[in-house]
Amino acid sequence: MTSTVTKTATRAEVCAVACADAFRGNGEVLASAFGTIPAIGVRLARHTFEPDLMISDGEAQLLRGTWPVGAPAVGEVEAWVPFRTIFDLVWHGKRHVMMIPSQVDGFGNANISAIGDYHRPKVQLLGVRGAPGNSVSHPTSYWVPKHSVRVFVSKVDMVAGVGNDRAVGAARRYHDLRRVVTNLAVLDYADDGSLRLASVHPGVTVDEVLAATGFPLTVEGDVPTSRLPTDDELQLIREVLDPDSLRDREVPS
Amino acid sequence: MADKRMTGTDVVGRLRSGMTLGIGGWGSRRKPMALVREILRSDLTDLTVVSYGGPDVGLLCAAGKVRKVVFGFVSLDSIALDPHFRAARQAGAVEVAEYDEGMLQWGLYAAAVKLPFLPTRAGLGSDVVTYNPHLRTVSDPYDGEELLAMPALHLDAAIVHMNRADLHGNAQFLGPDPYFDDLYCLAAEQAFVSCERIVPTAELTRTAHPATLKINRMMVTGVVEAPGGAHFTSCVPDYERDEDFQRAYVTAAADPGTWQEFADRYLTGPDAQWPAVRQEIPA
Structure with a gap:
């Protein structure tokens, strides 16, 4: 790809490459991404630095190729993966999922089930889906499009995805929380299992992130700034992966 | 060989209040909606429903048929949440057993192969x-x-919807995913298959691979021919999800008055008529 102008990346585009980077070095695994920007991220990763990733068409096939978000998947079919096979792959472990939690606590416990009293929730969400099994079986990351104290809470109402403090015994063996990418920052986990501020996106201060987080986020030393997309990555995002700018609806500029 | 053809009314006649009922499909995909509507029109109540849930769970909750939902999620796919299930939960109107979706499969599989x-x-x-x-x-x-x-998740009865079947109960999926319908049938005392078309046995594998015959007659109690029987959920390659009608379902659920109108018109009124499939995929 050629690029002749210096491009200025939007926040959504910074998030997209941060999501892509979460899959760096993953190799030949199923890369499952929920949300627009994570979907851009895994496709960008595969198209550029992580070519062995395997990606679903959203139904029951794994496809090669690179197709835009919000459009039907197009590419060579390389596998048939009905849900039953996906479940096998989940427990087998060759998968890295990026899910969208409604609540996350300081050790990466994640809730996608229900808000409020479990027996009579204030808000019923999807249900735990595969989060309990995912989080104790294979690498798990999260995407939070709106970083706020509503999402980052001191205690989640229902633990669907298992956090570091609760992963003990057989739940620990393959438990592997990787990153939380948000519209403000990238988080990873400190040695004690607590969520740690890994980088802040350009234009965001550490204090802003701390103020939008409902528990003490671990901060170690100087916090770096999240990287910008390269010009080639920007061109790929804008012209191929998301020509309709759906990413801006998820993270407005 | 037994002719297992029956009507939806026959199926409901074999169900009892208080039963544990497994419902096949996934989210808003290949749900046995015609059989679900038969249950809505019946006096069955107090059901425990086991489902990878979609509008099947929503409709049964809205009609007060459900005591307990055994689930991993309830979703309409293109619309994240089912409004009736959400309302039932938020009113504390149904008990739940919420499992990881793989645990649900394991429970059905354990029941299917007679393990505790x-x-x-x-x-x-x-x-x-x-x-x-x-x-x-x-x-x-x-x-x-x-x-x-x-x-093990033992089912008193299971209902699933398939693309084709023969009159003996051999049943076929032609879409991308068999889901867990065969496990529902094996986990159940009685399994009822509705299908788009009942065809001669030889027709089933005339163009399709035998691997599409995940459900065979020893697993099936009754077969119901119900063209459009999964509508408004998807039943590819016969038809896609009717997104317009699904939106109408969700919109109507927002208010008791509009829901009553919807129910009268499409579900339980004296002249209720469920709409026909509108997006048939040409063969």
Whole structure:
């Protein structure tokens, strides 16, 4: 790809490459991404630095190729993966999922089930889906499009995805929380299992992130700034992966 | 060989209030909607519903047919949440047993192969065990690792919708995913298959691979020919999800008055008529 102008990346585009980077070095695994920007991220990763990733068409096939978000998947079919096979792959472990939690606590416990009293929730969400099994079986990351104290809470109402403090015994063996990418920052986990501020996106201060987080986020030393997309990555995002700018609806500029 | 053809009314006649009912499909995909509507029109009540849930769960909750939902999620796919299930939960109107979706498969599989439980890691460490206090762990006799023992999910009856079947109960999926419908049938005392078309046995594999015959007659109690029987959920390659009608379903659910109109017109009124499939895919 050629690029002749210096491009200025939007926040959504910074998030997209941060999501892509979460899959760096993953190799030949199923890369499952929920949300627009994570979907851009895994496709960008595969198209550029992580070519062995395997990606679903959203139904029951794994496809090669690179197709835009919000459009039907197009590419060579390389596998048939009905849900039953996906479940096998989940427990087998060759998968890295990026899910969208409604609540996350300081050790990466994640809730996608229900808000409020479990027996009579204030808000019923999807249900735990595969989060309990995912989080104790294979690498798990999260995407939070709106970083706020509503999402980052001191205690989640229902633990669907298992956090570091609760992963003990057989739940620990393959438990592997990787990153939380948000519209403000990238988080990873400190040695004690607590969520740690890994980088802040350009234009965001550490204090802003701390103020939008409902528990003490671990901060170690100087916090770096999240990287910008390269010009080639920007061109790929804008012209191929998301020509309709759906990413801006998820993270407005 | 037995001719297992029956009507939806026959199916409902074999069900009883208080039963545990498994419903095949996934989310808003290949749900046995015609049979669900038969249940809505019946006096059945107090059901325990086991489902990878979609509008089947929503409709049964809205009609007050459900005591308990055994689920991993309830979703309409293109619309994230089912409004009736959400309302029922938020009103505390239904009991739940919420499992990881792989645990649900394990429970059905255990029932299918007559095991009391199957071990798994899924659920450990999560609040699935907190809110299902009946769950127990089991020690690996070889290695000592403590795993969750997912109990068998025995079903009194199962209802599934397939693309084709013969009159004996051999049934075929032609879409991308068989989901877990064969497990529902094996886990159930009685299994009822509705289908788009009943065809001669030889027709089933004339152009399709035999691997599409995941459900065979020894697993099936009755077969109901119900063209459009999954509508408004998808039943590819016969038809896609009717997104317009699904939106109308969700919109109507927002208010008791509009829902009553919807129910009268499409579900339980004296002249109720469910709409025809509108997006048939040409053969």
